[in-house]
Amino acid sequence: MSRSAHPAGPRHGDVLPEGHYQAPPSDLNALDPKVWSRTVTRGADGAVTVGGRDVRELAEEFGTPAYVMDEADFRSRARAWRDAFGANADVYYAGKAFLSKAVVRWLHEEGLNVDVCSSGELHVALAAGMPGERIALHGNNKSVQELEQAVKAGVGHIVVDSYQEIERLAAIADAQGVRQPVLIRITVGVEAHTHEFIATAHEDQKFGLSLSGGAAAEAVRRVLARPGLELRGIHSHIGSQIFDTAGFEVAARRVVGLLAEIRDEHGVELPEIDLGGGLGIAYTSEDDPREPAEIAVSLAEIVRRECAAADLTPPRLSVEPGRAIVGPTTFTLYEVGTVKVLDGLRTYVSVDGGMSDNIRTALYDAEYSVALVSRTSDAEPMLVRVVGKHCESGDIVVRDAFLPADLAPGDLIAVPATGAYCRSMASNYNHALKPPVLAVVDGAARVIVRRETEEDLLRLDIG
């Protein structure tokens, strides 16, 4: 993930610590709207409010750490995606980014569908009332049981990912006496410009069937040969946290190319293509994400052009944004516990959470921003590393950031853009209790996922 080297600015100690960081912001109290959700602002006394609620009250009432989600922001981003793609497309929110019953209800109300990749996610989507036909199931190794549940729930489509799965799913559809709509996930051979662990369209990886190697065309033959499967279209997902639209464009072109080959070989025009998710968001002021409307226009145009060139009727388009909808809606609220100054080395700010509520920094070297939110400060900026409370020196939340030099235990700080892949990838390392998710809107806050308790831990430990 991008890093800018900019060795400048005040710090504790005489020697500049190793690392890469941005210059200190001109105003440490400012909240960059690129990285904070839309209703976040500072109140008259300097404390941050979200959805009309003061973070100090939220901390008092619900405790810290907590994921604080701006419901109006979530709904407006969901609507922006739906409106950008319009009536000729479907937007499937990628549930892996963050899924809860409240979120599924909001998506339902805003006219979006849901993509799930496990029976757990399927269960939550159904429990929240999402109709089966508005759910898509993904995964490179879905179990027989997961496939059976999905077919039984009448999911709109299942994205098949291997020859073996085609056989398994066909047998299940036959046994249940249904014809299951499927898409085939292909790898289009795009090297997406993102972290290696979250790029998914190059050849050497576990997802999909290779377009260039012929596995995709063979999967098409096998699906068409199974009467229990209805081949609806082709799926491609090139990776995640991508800013450059070129990869999506190449993918669109290659997917349409395959549709033309299928028409030529089998005489069928498939009615759908799904170009996956992956649009990047701003984690720091340096990031410059694309708007959904921009993506929608360019994808629709490429599909239209390529289809015209191949004499195909343009298929219905689907996309699967996760991070771009939920990521910016949420910040994690922490209380500062310890400020440790290692003279000449670095200043560590320890908070009451850490890698158990945000593994992305440790896993992907992800960058985040941070701000003092319980008050403003006129103190000098100090370069810090925000760390958690876990028994692990890699337990880093924000690698390099500036906070005011008068930061003290008891202050509240918040890390924005933690709505995606933080709660959903949270762990119980050191028997940490996973934080709650609070939804705040119009001056009201409510818990949509409660904090874990020690009883929750003991309930699983049967002695």
Ligand SMILES: Cc1ncc(COP(=O)(O)O)c(C=O)c1O
């Ligand atoms: C198949 C598929 N669709 C959609 C997504 C959502 O990606 P993102 O949250 O980056 O939009 C993912 C995750 O990368 C995925 O694997």
Ligand SMILES: N[C@@H](CCCC[NH3+])C(=O)O
């Ligand atoms: N979990 C990853 C993205 C992977 C998305 C699913 N294929 C992240 O936090 O960025």
